[in-house]
Amino acid sequence: MRYSDQINNLSNARLLSGGDGVLNTGRFSNLGLWQSDKLHLTAQQAENRAQLLGVNKVDITLSGDFVNTGTGEVASGGALTFAANAVDNAGTVQGQQLLLTAQDVTNQGTLLGLTQLALHTQRLTNLQGGKIFSAQDLLLETAELNQQGQLLALGNLDATFTAPLLFTQQMAAGKRLLVTVNGDFDQRGTMRLLTDSLTNRLGTILAGKDLWIQRDAQGSANTSVLNRSSTIETQNGDITIVTGDLTNQREGFVVTESVTNTEGQNVAPTGTSISIRTDELRDYGFGYYIEDVYNSEPGSNDTPGPVYYRYWRPAVSSIYNKKEYLISEKITAIESPNVSDSISSASNIYKC
Incomplete structure (x- = not known):
């Protein structure tokens, strides 16, 4: 269906399709239920206060903003592809594979990928109470991250930040945590990096107080920590690294x-x-x-x-x-354009 102006799916109203459900409109507002085997929404703006369900697929493309309120649910039994200028989520967005692309993402609800979650954005704000969660792997690419909620992958978590990062809460991975930062990875308070494998390459991990690097909150040892041409530092606290293998080395040597x-x-x-x-x-x-x-x-x-x-x-x-x-x-001359590696604590360093 194609509407040039606006579609309002009112409370208790239903849009049901056993096959493809396609809507193309200027503005879409949903207070009821829209369910299709494959749900396709193309609009300028959209607001969801109820349910948008795709049995096998959900594809949402907006030139403007998408608002998912606290009662809103967007779910797919398969892939969920989401593209918009800005996304404000206070409800639930869930898919087997969740791919979200937007200039600005504000989350105080739940973004869940059951097998994979990929976020591509310029600014990501994960407010207190917000959950960004993947039951397997999580890929995050952003210039700015305001992380006050939970950011968790049970598998690998690969995060790339194209600008200095101010970090205030927890980032955790069940397997490998790979953080690439163009600038400093800065946590003004206590930082906890929970992962089975941490790679810090050409970056700076800076905690204002204590820094913990380990597998889980119980203090289990992870498999490895690799600090390559990078700095791990605290300004006023201890550094505690609980790992089976700690490698601190410089990379990028050129031999002439x-x-x-x-x-x-x-x-x-x-x-x-x-x-x-x-x-x-x-x-x-x-x-x-x-x-x-x-x-x-x-x-x-x-x-x-x-x-x-x-x-x-x-x-x-x-x-x-x-x-x-x-x-x-x-x-024979050996040179490196990269900085030397460093693990520096304002107080004590514990390697367990």
């Missing part, structure tokens, strides 16, 4: 090699011999003397008659200095 040969030298060693000028050795205690030898025997046809021979013999002083000649030289 240069070879110097003897082509530019006056003396060029070749094989097992060397040719030098004797006057180059005088300052090192080396010299020579001359010996004249007279041969009175008749010479050959080329040298008739007696001949003189003059020999230059090497001479070494009793006190001499060592003279070395370069045969070849290789210089």
Whole structure:
């Protein structure tokens, strides 16, 4: 159905379809029930105070804003794809695979992906009482995060922040927690990172008070913590890391090699011999003397008659200095454009 202006599904009203249910309108308001096997809504704006249900799929595309009130429920038994300019959720948005894309997302309700949850946004505000939860993996990409509620994945949690992050509450993953921050990961109070595996790469994790990195709230050891060319720091508290494997290393090394040969030298060693000028050795205690030898025997046809021979013999002083000649030289330089890794506490560091 296509309506150019507005559709109001009033209280106790029902829109039911065993196949595809398609609405295209300017503004959509729902106070009743809309259920289809595959639910498709295209609108400028939408408000849901009741139920939008897709048995196998829900696809919502808005050019403007979507408001899901505290009584509102948007649910899919399969994939739930959501695209809008802004989303304000105080109710429940749930799907087997939940993909939400918006410029601004404000959540004080529940965003739930049963097998996967992916959020792509410029600004995410998860207010107190808000739950962003995946029963398996969670992918989060945002420039700004105001995290006052719960952000949890039972599987892997991969979070990418394109701006410095101010963090106030809990972020947890049942398996791997990978946080990539362009700037600082800043928590002014006590920070708890609960995960089976934490990777901090080229970032800064900063807690104003205590910092805990472990598997769960009970203090179980996680599998690994990798701090690579990054900083983990507290300003006024302790750092407690409970893990089976802690790796703190610098990455991004560049190795360059240069070879110097003897082509530019006056003396060029070749094989097992060397040719030098004797006057180059005088300052090192080396010299020579001359010996004249007279041969009175008749010479050959080329040298008739007696001949003189003059020999230059090497001479070494009793006190001499060592003279070395370069045969070849290789210089290996190892550099890294990245900062060194650091784990720094204003108080104590505990590795358990």
